[in-house]
Amino acid sequence: MKPAAQALHRSDDSPPAGHAVQELTVDDLTVSRGGRTVVRGVDLRVAAGEIVSLLGPNGSGRSSTILAVAGLLPCDGGTVSLGGRSLVGRRPDRIRREGLSTVLENHRVLADLTVHDNLKVAGGRRGDVRRGRIDRVLATFPELEAHLDRPAGQLSGGQQQMLALGQALASEPSFLLIDEMSMGLAPVVVNRLLEVLRTLAADGIGVLLVEQFAHLALGISDRAYVMARGQIVYAGVAAELHADADLLHRLYMGIGTDEEPAPPTNGA
Secondary structure, X not given: OOOOOOOOEEOOOOOOOOOOOOEEEEEEEEXXXXXXXXXXXXXXXXXXXXXXXXXXXXXXXHHHHHHHHOOOOOOOEEEEEEXXXXXXXXXXXXXXXXXXXXXXXXXXXXXXXXXXXXXXXXXXXXXXXXXXXXXXXXXXXXXXXXXXXXXXXHOOHHHHHHHHHHHHHHOOOOEEEEEOOOOOOOHHHHHHHHXXXXXXXXXXXXEEEEOOOHHHHHOOOOEEEEEEOOEEEEEEEHHHHHHOHHHHHHHHHOXXXXXXXXXXXXXX
8 A cells, every 4th residue: 555645736648649659657665775665555657758757855766766767776676677578677778678768867877988988888799789879879979979088087077968868868768767868957958958858759759857947847748747745736737837836836836945946057
């Protein structure tokens, strides 16, 4: 039985018509960290070709949810499935091969390897397949092509985030989990990354986006969830929440946050 939840605000949170063939589905997910339950009975879903935001201030359980779905944290209970196939208990590399790639916060790349080698590591073992995948990543991020022989640690923050997303795309995923994509980046870089997410969704990739700046995420999302104290307290259409500043404010206020953080202004 699920623990008692806070009042759930829900509008029509059904995925768009025509995207029901394959879904990332999370049911009754419970996760603990350091002996404390941080995710309690979370239900969410992402359809192919859909961008879904997972919002809430720090400590609400967003990142722990992403890590558990990706196989990077054990689940205490509940199910995670992709196209009807259970992912619970699988290693992260197996989950990646199933079609679910993760981009963790802080632009995690292999700093001592070149950009090209970072993409080769992510692109698989078969040389012909790997070359094709790298070519497709560079078509998405032509900004990286001039830096292929540079160590990834010498790239700017924005370039490292492009590379991190490129690594995820090199496995040709059906779904992406992205944690705090905008952190520390200049608005021009964030807008470039948001443009890429729109293109990926149009190509049929489902995206679950954890983002501290709610209006950035809501502006490109189809649906949204808001978490509070490890539980989902809102599930609905992103455009409706984006247009209702009072509701968004009350959802954040209800968990001890006076206001949404200011948009990013620094970094490159």
